[in-house]
Amino acid sequence: MSVLDSLQPGEPVSYLVAFVLPALDAIFPVLPSETVVVALGVATAGSSDPRVALLVGLAALGAFAGDNLSYLIGARFGPAAERRFFAKPKGQAAKEWAVRSLRRFGIQLIIVCRFIPGGRTAVTLTCGLTRYNYRRFLAGTAMAAVIWALYAFLIGRLGGKVFEDKPWVGLLMALGIVTAISGIVELIRRIRARRRPPAEDA
Secondary structure (H helix, E strand, O other), X not given: OOOOHHHOOOOHHHHHHHHHHHHHOOOOOOOOHHHHHHHHHHHOOOOOOOHHHHXXXXXXXXXXXXXXXXXXXXXXXXXXXXXXXXXXXXXXXXXXXXXXXXXXXXXXXXXXXXXXXOHHHHHHHHHHHOOOOHHHHHHHHHHHHHHHHHHHHHHHHHHHHHOOOOHHHHHHHHHHHHHHHHHHHHHHHHHHHHHOOHHHHO
């Protein structure tokens, strides 16, 4: 049985990875949660099984749970969480960017950060550290989770449909699209940051 075969609706492991990896990815960004959801789309591209919707729902629920776990860690273990995740200069820069951007964009940032490499962890933890309004955070993460799960799954499904006889090629194509989109979002973020007037840093 191939890895893609194990992600079919009839396989118990597919439900486990659909929920667990997106949940843990908020704290351990090295986990390939987006890759897994894309792979679910590829693996089920030819399926009309209604349980496919359950897999997408679990991915969204896992992402939502992970975001809120990250918030609670930031709120509950403030200084320790900051030392753990933001101790290095790169981490401090990420936190400063998150604080600045949250002040300016609010819920919009909570949604968009899912498509910025490393942005999810930086933003959700910072929301907890700064005690960002939790109702607004819940609304933002709920929308972000649904958008992200559908986005990753549908791109995977597209790859699986285009390369129905070569699912691994479809997976690579879908991952290439996802990577390109993330790169474009990050590029736009960097350009906007460079154009920001100095007064906004005050």
